[in-house]
Every structure is written in structure tokens, then in C-alpha cells.
Amino acid sequence: MKNLWLVLNTWLRQARTEQTPFQDVCVAAVFRLLGRLGQLGLKENLPMSFQILAKSNNQFVTQQLSKGIPWEVQLSVICAIHDLAPSNPESALKTLESWRKNSTQPVPPAVIKCITQIRFLCRQTKSQIS
Template sequence: MSCGLSQLQKQEPPGDIYRAITSTLKALLKDKSLTFQKSSWYGDDLCPAAWDYVFSLDLLCAQLGWIWTVSHVIRKSVWLILNTWLKQTQTEETKFRNVSVAAIFRLLGRLGQQGLKENVAASVEDLVKSVNEFRGQKDLPWELQLAVVYATHDLAPSNPKVALNALESWRKDLTKPVPPAVTKCLKQISFLCSHINTKQLITLNIV
């Protein structure tokens, strides 16, 4: 079984779908019209146009499945985008805008839910840890902090304890109040830790 999985990861994904994913990712990063918008529930949310990119990419990746998504989208494209963004914050270059990067984090949260549905919690748990490494970056803008928090919430069923510890560590250092949605996130993950066996994976909802 493992040999078959390894060979599947090395194969090239279906051309038309993969090209649609890469072109949509490029469009997301280049779209200068995207903005953050204030929300009484989420604090700072993506504008509808940014969400359109996220939903489109999520649907396209769903056609490839989680293994394809991890191997060909997350590892080859998404991490490259985020690593480039980290370097630009250090050199004061602005190749990628914060709103586009926030959309990438929210996308990771949604993509990880595909892995949960396909019962590959271990690889989703690795994604949680990777996402939270970005949360620890110095002077991370508030809008991006929230995007990481909501992505962590989406991925939390893979390991509620890890997700809860990460978010509680983040919250204790804050000097400003958190949006109501964040409070609900923490309560839901706490509930998972207390009442649900981590093998029973569910999708959380903060709407």
C-alpha cells in the first residue's frame, strides 16, 4: 500500500486541473483589488473576491484528492509562496500583499479539511504545526494573525490538543481583545479536547 502511495505522489497530476490551480493561485497573488474588510464577528475578514479565489482553489483541489493536493499544491506551490513572503518581510520587498497571504492561510485551513474527510489526520496534523510556525513570526500583522488562527481552527480536529495549545499561547500574549469568532474557536476546540476522541474527526463551524 505504501509503495503504491509513493508512486502516486510522484506522478504528474491531471493537466487541465493542475493548470487551473496554478493559474488561479497566480491570479490571487497578483489581484490588486483584494482587501481586508472589517467584521463584527471575525474582526478582519477577506473581501468576497478573495474568498472566491479560496473557494475556487478548494473545489479544484478536491478533484485531485488530498494526496495530490499535499504533493503538488501545498508542497510545491503554497510553501514556496509563504517562504517567499517571509523573506520579503525581512528585506522590505512587497512581492506578495498581506491580503493574498491571508487568503493562502485560509485556503490551507479548507484544504486540510479534505484530508480530515479522507481520514489522513497525521498529515493534516503536520499542516497544523507548519501553519503555527508562521504565527510565531515577529511583528506579524493582526489580519494575518487572525487568518492563521482561523486556519488552525479548521485543522484542529486532526489534533485538538496541539491546536488549542497553539491558540492559547497566542492569546495570552495579546494586549487587545479578540473577535467573537476567535472565542468560539477556542470553545469548540476545548470541547473537542474534553469530550471527543481525537480519532472521531469532525468539521468545526465558526459561522
């Protein structure tokens, strides 16, 4: 897991115009992997790691996506947030809705479906609390 964070950190620090050690498609795959690993962590009853991972992805969207992050990486992060949404559906929904509102490209139907699913999860969570 430590190596995955190293890849992401290196990628974030490199200029978009320079020859890069990590291509965007590799970084997109890392985000998808993080989402999947987070789901596995939840199944293995490791909720704290799951929550930390979800929070990190949400912060990435909030802080980085406005800085010209390539579309394929954005979509991978969005999918990872969807994968990790059960740890904090309200935060995931807020992050995704903000991303959708600020997106400069048409949002794919699959992402809209993810947002709808998280919205449903939020309602379900609220009704269980009431």
C-alpha cells in the same frame, strides 16, 4: 500545494518595509486555503497530511507571530488552526490560548468562539479515551 509553501516562504523572508511580491492579504488567503484543504484531506482520509499541515500552522504561530506579523494574517492563521484542530486538539488549544494571551489587539468574538469549540473538542476526546 508546493506553490502555496513557496508564497509563504517568500513572504516570510521579505522585509515588512520593502515593496513586496506578495501582499499580506494574499498570504492571509493562503492560510485560509491551507486550513480548508486540510479539512478536505481529513474527509478524504488523508490524516497524515492533515496532521503535518496542522503542526506547521501551530509552529508558525509559535515562531512567527511575535515578530510583527500583520493582524489579518494572524487571524487567518488562527482560523486555519481551528480548521485543522481535529488532528490534534490539545496542541491547537495550547497554541491558540498562547496567541490570545500574547495578542496586542482585542481578540475578536469569532476567535474566542473557535477556542471554546476546541476546548469542547478536547474534553470530548478525553471522555472518549476514559
